[in-house]
Amino acid sequence: xxxxxxxxxxxxxxxxxxxxxxxxxxxxxxxxxxxxxxxxxxxxxxxxxxxxxxxxxxxxxxxxxxxxxxxxxxxxxxxxxxxxxxxxxxxxxxxxxxxxxxxxxxxxxxxxxxxxxxxxxxxxxxxxxxxxxxxxxxxxxxxxxxxxxxxxxxxxxxxxxxxxxxxxxxxxxxxxxxxxxxxxxxxxxxxxxxxxxxxxxxxxxxxxxxxxxxxxxxxxxxxxxxxxxxxxxxxxxxxxxxxxxxxxxxxxxxxxxxxxxxxxxxxxxxxxx
Numbered sequence: 300x301x302x303x304x305x306x307x308x309x310x311x312x313x314x315x316x317x318x319x320x321x322x323x324x325x326x327x328x329x330x331x332x333x334x335x336x337x338x339x340x341x342x343x344x345x346x347x348x349x350x351x352x353x354x355x356x357x358x359x360x361x362x363x364x365x366x367x368x369x370x371x372x373x374x375x376x377x378x379x380x381x382x383x384x385x386x387x388x389x390x391x392x393x394x395x396x397x398x399x400x401x402x403x404x405x406x407x408x409x410x411x412x413x414x415x416x417x418x419x420x421x422x423x424x425x426x427x428x429x430x431x432x433x434x435x436x437x438x439x440x441x442x443x444x445x446x447x448x449x450x451x452x453x454x455x456x457x458x459x460x461x462x463x464x465x466x467x468x469x470x471x472x473x474x475x476x477x478x479x480x481x482x483x484x485x486x487x488x489x490x491x492x493x494x495x496x497x498x499x500x501x502x503x504x505x506x507x508x509x510x511x512x513x514x515x516x517x518x519x520x521x522x523x524x525x526x527x528x529x530x531x532x533x534x535x536x537x538x539x540x541x542x543x544x545x546x547x548x549x550x551x552x553x554x555x556x557x558x559x560x561x562x563x564x565x566x567x568x569x570x571x572x
Contacts (some may be wrong), residue, residue: 381440393452443504451493455486
């Protein structure tokens with residue numbers, strides 16, 4: 300009798316098994332692919348304008364592993380170099396603006412003005428200054444990555460709860476300890492949002508950068524497909540950009556979860572029903 304009564308209690312006290320998460324994120328892409336495959340085959344749209352996904356896959360296969368690897372490696376290397384340069388400078392500038400009122404008055408107006416300049420407007424100037432080698436491509440990508448990271452860093456510091464700073468001062472923390480133990484951890488969520496946005500813009504600016512006399516890369520494939528009227532090449536390059544952008548964002552998300560595991564935040568697991 301006692302054992303029977305204790306069984307439900309033990310079951311109730313056991314940790315709930317996590318609900319199975321179905322891959323609902325694949326539903327919309329699958330439907331789009333099915334529609335894109337059916338539309339040209341049923342004559343709803345010209346296959347010359349919108350090749351079916353199967354034709355795009357055949358184009359990717361025809362490029363061969365070495366050809367694809369060369370284009371992907373060239374673009375990835377440029378994005379990595381440009382993002383590293385732009386993000387490093389943005390972290391320094393954003394920290395100065397976020398932590399120093401004088402730094403904010405000195406730098407922020409200029410940064411906000413430069414942020415409004417379109418990416419392609421930099422191309423002629425970079426060509427004049429740096430020529431047509433790799434330098435202007437990396438610098439253009441760095442410009443694209445700079446501003447989102449700068450905004451995340453500066454706003455992250457400025458938006459720290461004043462009560463946290465007051466408590467830290469009551470505990471007599473030194474200025475450097477205040478930054479390292481209070482301000483920086485509190486600002487990190489905004490910083491990672493800026494890093495993810497900066498990485499996304501780095502891929503976008505890479506396409507513009509590879510318009511500068513590139514012979515390899517996904518931006519080059521886009522240009523080549525346009526000039527040869529090959530929509531399948533253009534779509535193949537767009538597909539590769541989407542995949543690489545998604546993979547890099549997932550890596551940044553994994554790093555964010557690892558470094559900010561201490562957070563107790565509202566997520567989809569606790570969504571309002």
